[in-house]
Amino acid sequence: MPRVHDRGGWPTDEPIDRSEHQIMDWELRVSAIRQVLGQKGLLRSDELRRGIESIEPSRYEALGYYERWTESIESIIVEKGVLTRKEIDQKMADLEAQSR
Amino acid sequence: MSNQHGHGDHSNEQGSSHPGASQDAELGHYARRVQALEALLTEKGICTQGEIQRAVEETEARSPADGARVVARAWVDSEFKARLLANAKAAVAELGYEAAADLPDLVVAENTDKQHHLVVCTLCSCYPTWLLGRPPDWYKSLTYRSRAVVDPRGVTREFGLELEPNVEVRVLDSTADIRYLVLPQRPDGTEGLSEEELARLVTRDSMVGVSNPHVPEPAPAD
């Protein structure tokens, strides 16, 4: 059984969906954060990929591309001690509160 | 509850085939999460807003027009083409596309009467963003990543390209540190066109290999 990301040749009759979604601002931001962290030696693409590949398989299939990136970047920088999960959760809550 | 990402209410049944699927018009969970990450990274001085903004702008500045310029130059200048096939990074630098040191290496694969190349990344979504801009959603889709290696002729057919049986189809799976760009064949009937006119015939999809460049409109009859 190949792992969920190892996708070549998986049986599917689905045609390729060629519609494009409008890229969202947060998708641009997360992609840029990844680049900047990479330039600073805090996140290698190999680590980003390992993080993506570690997402539980059914979630991997359900999440969008940059959603997987977000989860992976977060887990890698938490693992490295750059940020803690607790402070990210706290910041989330603060931003939610501010927006109400 | 750090593991509870609550994506269920805005995930999408088509998630597997639509890479940007589970976002909605309101600021969703991931948008907020990214905002939080950015705020913390900048507050702690790990990086600056300016650096993030510059990275956004640098990526947005890239587009298939960059790759098209490279292809058109190769069509009109056989010596450039030889250098491009031998050492793509050095050759595209001649056109002003200097690669940052941390960028993956680039290899250009030439389509001929006998061989047609098609690029995929089955493990991830590796793509020559440096010369083509952000990959299209279909390139990142699980469907394309599954099918391109096992059914390349069926895939190009969906993009409107029927490959002849006597053409060897070569699927390039970019599994490691190399990014692949297809050098499509120059369409017939383009002898009189300028390099700029030729570049306009070169589509993003033709540099991935799922289709061929545009064929020029026939000149209007006098």
Added chain:
Amino acid sequence: MASSVGGPKFRRGDRVRVLSLDVKGHVRTPWYIQGKTGVIERSHGPYLNPESLAYGGSGLPAQPLYLVRFNQLEVWEGYTGPGDDRVLADVFEHWLEPA
């Protein structure tokens, strides 16, 4: 590219078999070529080993990386295209043995 110990073991045209290594972590060898025999199409030179880089390691020693060409008919049971069709993938040297 990175510096490596020793030169590449294989050259263009060599026949190689892709190993099925039981590596649990991050690897760059897709499942569908594991155990398959192919031909070295191109030698890319040495690259840092992603299996180490993915866990914060140095990636050293760098591994020679090759573009390996496989016959589609030998990779996929029931491949419907012509016999000349190929699939090519980049494979690190430690995943290859002479065939």
